[in-house]
Amino acid sequence: MSSSTNQTSSDSKKQSTDDIEKLLNREASAFQREVEVERILKAFKLNAYDILDLDVAATPEDIKKKYRQLSLFIHPDKAQHARAPEAFDILKKAESELSDKNKREELDAIMNQARIEILKSYNLPTNLAHNDPSLRDIVEPSFRVRVRARAKDILIEEEVRRRKAIRLNLANEGLEARKKDEEVASRKRKVEEDKQWEENREQRVDSWRSFASNKDGRKKKKSKVIPIKFTHPSPTGTRTYSVVDSFCFLSNHGCINHSAGIYWFKDQVSNFARYDRAATSKTFVFSKVCCRHHLSTTDRVSACFPAYISLVSNLWVRSTSGTL
Structure with a gap:
């Protein structure tokens, strides 16, 4: 047990x-x-x-x-x-x-x-x-x-080195992909522009026809030439003439060239200022307005317009000071 x-x-x-x-x-x-x-x-x-x-x-x-x-x-x-x-x-x-x-x-x-x-x-x-x-x-x-x-x-x-190579390859692939995307987008834009150009062809034709018909039906307004003439005393008596009208006529007909025109224009305005000094301001206004109207619409002398305005301004200053 x-x-x-x-x-x-x-x-x-x-x-x-x-x-x-x-x-x-x-x-x-x-x-x-x-x-x-x-x-x-x-x-x-x-x-x-x-x-x-x-x-x-x-x-x-x-x-x-x-x-x-x-x-x-x-x-x-x-x-x-x-x-x-x-x-x-x-x-x-x-x-x-x-x-x-x-x-x-x-x-x-x-x-x-x-x-x-x-x-x-x-x-x-x-x-x-x-x-x-x-x-x-x-x-x-x-x-x-x-x-x-x-x-x-x-x-x-x-x-x-391996990871750098991978990043470089990815960057190059990304650049190439962006270039391809830009090329595709450029082609799409060109196709869209060409499509819009074709769609608007009829509209452009209608616009041109409307413009041409309005141009032919419109009357040409003839420009009004307001002859500006002055009357002043001279040694030979009272004379009425337009200096610029005379100059433009002679210049357009080849009677005077640019240089001669300047002297001729100067003499005319100087003579007028001598006989009527009180009208000196009128002389300046008259010459400037006439030059704008005639010389700007005349092909032969339109390029001379700035020179003539300068000349008239100079004569006006000199006549005002009493040195003319």
């Missing part, structure tokens, strides 16, 4: 110990999953080897085995981390890049360049094997860490 009781108590103690160990293992496993998720999230995204925690010498079988191990370990159904799905996607993308032959060759070339630069910095041969014992002497940080750090710098430089 007592032996059976002791056996039961020992079994219960063993079961409780196993439960405690299982609980601790579960907690440790959950903690490790969270640590692995954080490591993947913090890994350099351009280096798939860094995400999978593999060396460049890893075989395709090593890559698949490592991926299966990590994917099961951090699977969102098992890991309680809030960003476990994001880490799982990053892990899947890294495995795809290393499984792609071309992408892995590009990454291997950069990793090899970084490895050669680190070996040269330690004056070591560049053809050393990955498991060479001399590489173990490189510590703090280790050779592997140094190679990954240098590869990270190279990958960042390559990514910056």
Whole structure:
């Protein structure tokens, strides 16, 4: 009776110990999953080897085995981390890049360049094997860490150049697209203008016909020429004549040229001012009005009109001051 009781108590103690160990293992496993998720999230995204925690010498079988191990370990159904799905996607993308032959060759070339630069910095041969014992002497940080750090710098430089090239291509494509849009818009405007021109053709023809008929039916008004004549005393008696009428007649018939006309006009106005200084203002008004009327409508002397107005104004000032 007592032996059976002791056996039961020992079994219960063993079961409780196993439960405690299982609980601790579960907690440790959950903690490790969270640590692995954080490591993947913090890994350099351009280096798939860094995400999978593999060396460049890893075989395709090593890559698949490592991926299966990590994917099961951090699977969102098992890991309680809030960003476990994001880490799982990053892990899947890294495995795809290393499984792609071309992408892995590009990454291997950069990793090899970084490895050669680190070996040269330690004056070591560049053809050393990955498991060479001399590489173990490189510590703090280790050779592997140094190679990954240098590869990270190279990958960042390559990514910056790639993005600049993309922006430049997009800018060029945008410029070409704008030019094409402007050309299309210009052609559309031209087509629309031509269409409107054709649609308004009849309206323009009707407007011109209406204008032409009104022009033919309208009588031309003959401008009235009001002869302005002055009567003033002279040494030979009273004379009545128009200075500008006489000048325009002689000029139009070619009897006098521009220079001679100026002197002739000056003499006529001067003679009139001498005999009748009280009519000086009338002389100025008379000459200015006649010049506007006759000279502006006469082709031969119309270009001389400003000169004659200036001459008459000068004579008027001089006659007023008594210097004529």
